[in-house]
Every structure is written in C-alpha cells, then in structure tokens.
Amino acid sequence: MFVGSRGEEGGGSMVAERFMVVALMAGIMCLCNADRVVMSVAIVPLAAKHGWSSSFLGIVQSSFLWGYIFSSVIGGALVDKYGGKRVIAWGAALWSLATLLTPWAANHSTGSLLAVRAFFGLAEGVALPSMNTLLSRWFPSQERASAVGIAMGGFHLGNVVGLILTPLLMSSIGISGPFVLFSSLGFLWLMTWSYRVTNDPLESNSISKSELRLILAGKSDCQVVKGKLPPLRLLLSKLPTWAIIFANITNNWGYFVLLSWMPVYFQTVFNVNLKQAAWFSAIPWGTMAISGYIAGATSDYLIKSGYSITTARKIMQSIGFIGPGVALLCLNYAGSPAVASIFITVALSLSSFSQAGFLLNMQDIAPQYAGFVHGISNSAGTLAAIISTIGTGFFVQWLGSFQAFLALTSCLYFIATVFWNLYATGERVF
Numbered sequence: 001m002f003v004g005s006r007g008e009e010g011g012g013s014m015v016a017e018r019f020m021v022v023a024l025m026a027g028i029m030c031l032c033n034a035d036r037v038v039m040s041v042a043i044v045p046l047a048a049k050h051g052w053s054s055s056f057l058g059i060v061q062s063s064f065l066w067g068y069i070f071s072s073v074i075g076g077a078l079v080d081k082y083g084g085k086r087v088i089a090w091g092a093a094l095w096s097l098a099t100l101l102t103p104w105a106a107n108h109s110t111g112s113l114l115a116v117r118a119f120f121g122l123a124e125g126v127a128l129p130s131m132n133t134l135l136s137r138w139f140p141s142q143e144r145a146s147a148v149g150i151a152m153g154g155f156h157l158g159n160v161v162g163l164i165l166t167p168l169l170m171s172s173i174g175i176s177g178p179f180v181l182f183s184s185l186g187f188l189w190l191m192t193w194s195y196r197v198t199n200d201p202l203e204s205n206s207i208s209k210s211e212l213r214l215i216l217a218g219k220s221d222c223q224v225v226k227g228k229l230p231p232l233r234l235l236l237s238k239l240p241t242w243a244i245i246f247a248n249i250t251n252n253w254g255y256f257v258l259l260s261w262m263p264v265y266f267q268t269v270f271n272v273n274l275k276q277a278a279w280f281s282a283i284p285w286g287t288m289a290i291s292g293y294i295a296g297a298t299s300d301y302l303i304k305s306g307y308s309i310t311t312a313r314k315i316m317q318s319i320g321f322i323g324p325g326v327a328l329l330c331l332n333y334a335g336s337p338a339v340a341s342i343f344i345t346v347a348l349s350l351s352s353f354s355q356a357g358f359l360l361n362m363q364d365i366a367p368q369y370a371g372f373v374h375g376i377s378n379s380a381g382t383l384a385a386i387i388s389t390i391g392t393g394f395f396v397q398w399l400g401s402f403q404a405f406l407a408l409t410s411c412l413y414f415i416a417t418v419f420w421n422l423y424a425t426g427e428r429v430f
Helices: 017-050 054-082 084-108 110-124 127-138 141-172 176-196 209-217 232-236 239-270 274-304 309-331 337-356 358-365 367-399 403-423
Strands: 003-005 013-015
Touching: 017 054, 017 084, 017 110, 017 127, 017 141, 017 176, 017 209, 017 239, 054 084, 054 110, 054 127, 054 239, 054 367, 084 110, 084 127, 084 176, 127 141, 127 358, 127 367, 141 176, 141 274, 141 337, 141 358, 232 239, 232 367, 239 309, 239 337, 239 358, 239 367, 239 403, 274 309, 274 337, 309 337, 309 358, 309 403, 337 358, 358 367, 367 403
Parallel strands: none
Antiparallel strands: 003 013
C-alpha cells in the first residue's frame, strides 16, 4: 500500500509520499486527543483542591465542547475552501497554546479555566474535517478507509498517551507537567508539517509520477470548486445527510461519556487510585487504535471484493453501534475493575468501526462539500456530547451510580443503528 518508486518507471524503492502524509496526520491526531484527555486525569486533583462537586466536574469537562461546537461548521467550510493543510496547522498552533495556558488558568480562577478550555475546543474543532478532506485528496478510494484508520489510530493512541503519562508527569513535575510537554510537541510537529505536506498530491514536489498516477486513477469524486457556498438547505433536505448527523450524535454521545468519565468511574465505583484508574482507562483506547485500522482494512477489502460502498458502510456502522450498545449494558453487571475494563474495551474497540461508516460516508455522498457536512454533523454531535458529559455528572450525583446513563446510551446506539440502515447510502447525493 505504501511503497512507491523513484522516477517514472521505478528504480530504487522508497516510502510512498502519501504514507508520510498519513503518518504526520496520525501524529497530530495523537496530540489532539492527548491534549484533550489530560484534563480528564488532572481534574481529579483539581477537584480535590478546589472542592468541586460531581455536577460541576461535568461542567468543567464539557467546557472544551463549548468552543468545539462553534468551530466545527466554520472549520469544515474553511477546509473546503483552503484545504486541510493550512486549517489544521492553525488549529494545532492555537490548541497547543491553549494547552500551555491551562494550568495558569486553573490556578487563576474557574472562569479563566472554562474560557481557556472553550478556546481549546474552538481550535480543535477543525482537526477531523481537515483530516477527512486531506486524506481524501491523497488516497485513492480503495485505500481511503485504511488511511483514515491509521490517522484515527493515532487519535485513539492519544488517549493512551494522555492517560498514562499525565499522572506520571503530575506526580514528578506537578500539574503543569503534561500540559507543557504536549503543547511543546505540538509546536515541534507544526514546523515539520509546514514544509513537508501539501493540500493535494498535484502540488507536491516530492511525489513520484507512478504514485501520482495511482492516486488520480483511484479517485471517483470531482474536484472541489473553491469559493462556492455550500447549499445548506439542500444538504439538510436529504435523509442520507440526517443519517450521518444522527450517527455523529450517537457516536459523540457515547464516546465523550467514556472519554471524560472513565478515570472518575474507576475511582468512584471500584475505589482505585488515580494511577490505576488511568491504566484501566487507557487500555481500551489502545485496542481501539488497532481495531480502527482493522475496520478500515476490512472495509477496503469488502469494496475491492465487489461489495457496494453502501453495503460496506452499513456493515461497518452496524458493528460500530450494536457492539458498544451491548457492551455498555453488560458493564452495569461488572463486579471488578478488570471485568469493567474488558467491557469498556469491547465497547470502544467495536465503536471504532464507525470510522469506516459515517466518517467516510461524508466523502461518499458529498465529495465537494465533505468538510461542511462534517462540520454540520460534528456540531450536532458536539451538542450531544455536552449534554451527555454534563448529564452523566448529574445522574451520578442524583442516583449515586452510572448504571442509568449507561443504559440510556445503549438504547441510543440501537435506535441509531436502525435509522442508519434505513437511510444511509454510499452513492453520491450532492
């Protein structure tokens, strides 16, 4: 997949240029999530220091999403107009700055902390639309799911890196340690990205002619007409668009419940310490990185084997919703942290199949407006994530357990599966 050749007819073997692009994209997606998950661990000592209640923990955790919800649509439109390279570069610079400022804001006031986290979310909202659009330019259709699987593998590994390194750095350096480290890595990545990557393989001076021919031959979508306003009313008039929106809502609802609350869950339900909670929370995210690539490779294999894109997307998305729904129901009966970790691992591993479902489907139905469709669906998904993140805190405070909210999340997964299979399509709609 990733081996190219030098020159027109070949010669010496070399690493394909598109692999360099997806490797760098996986790197920044890793930092994107590592920067995000630091707060899920740091909030435990911060809450103890400032005396925050469980309900207020949900507000702090969701503050990231307040900015994220506004940048999704705008970021998607900017990606469609200017390309993924420039937009994600600005996003990475700004969210790295916000990460660096977070410890200062937490020590200053809760208002400052909420504002910095909201700004952090505002900057990170451009990451996924940029990734999706940039990889669609650099990869032929039959490799696109695998490429997204690699990039999203980096995204999920960011959870592992953040959850494991954060308590270690906090215990040795202090609360500011992980924030300084991850923000510094972001700025280092930016220097490499700026001169190494182009928006389109046609603009690259490093790509071989044979690789360029392979990419262009495998593209089935049209070129983006830059500067044209997306037809919002038309996009929202079609049920395949709503299938993507509902899928994003459901995916984000479940994803952010697990991302934001797992360290607290293990500490509250099983009374494990912070370092142990981080390890139990990190293991599922590591397996999710692997299963995401497996999902992408499987989807590409189905398409190469003659299955329609519609069928492949429906199979992948059904696995990505039914699996987590069943696993979360089983989680309510876990009697030990090890068993709970197994069920969470199954839930997250199977949810990664959504990457080869609704996430790729945006390019299928609207290649010219994929960034904007991503922004619309991501904004709806972010609103759902805010509700679920805050709602979990209130449910835990009122009922004293996570069980009711986990059951509610499972029901949402099952309903979304039915809606997706009824209305999703892999054919071009716009």
